[in-house]
Amino acid sequence: MKNREPVLRKLDTIESKISKLWLTLNQGNREGCYPILEEIKETIEQTKGYIESEPMTGNELNRI
Numbered sequence: 001m002k003n004r005e006p007v008l009r010k011l012d013t014i015e016s017k018i019s020k021l022w023l024t025l026n027q028g029n030r031e032g033c034y035p036i037l038e039e040i041k042e043t044i045e046q047t048k049g050y051i052e053s054e055p056m057t058g059n060e061l062n063r064i
Contacts, residue, residue: 003050010047014040 024032
């Protein structure tokens with residue numbers, strides 16, 4: 001997987017943002033959660049893009 005490092009970095013970013021989300025929720029700041037959720041959604045979309053840019057293996061082609 002040529003994009004292994006970028007995908008792992010994006011997953012680390014998502015984990016960090018989820019921790020930030022928990023902190024925000026524990027502080028009772030519900031309105032502050034919405035921007036964090038949007039950031040998480042954007043990071044997930046970027047990660048999907050990395051994965052979709054990878055060539056498919058023979059096993060994956062057989063499942064289509």
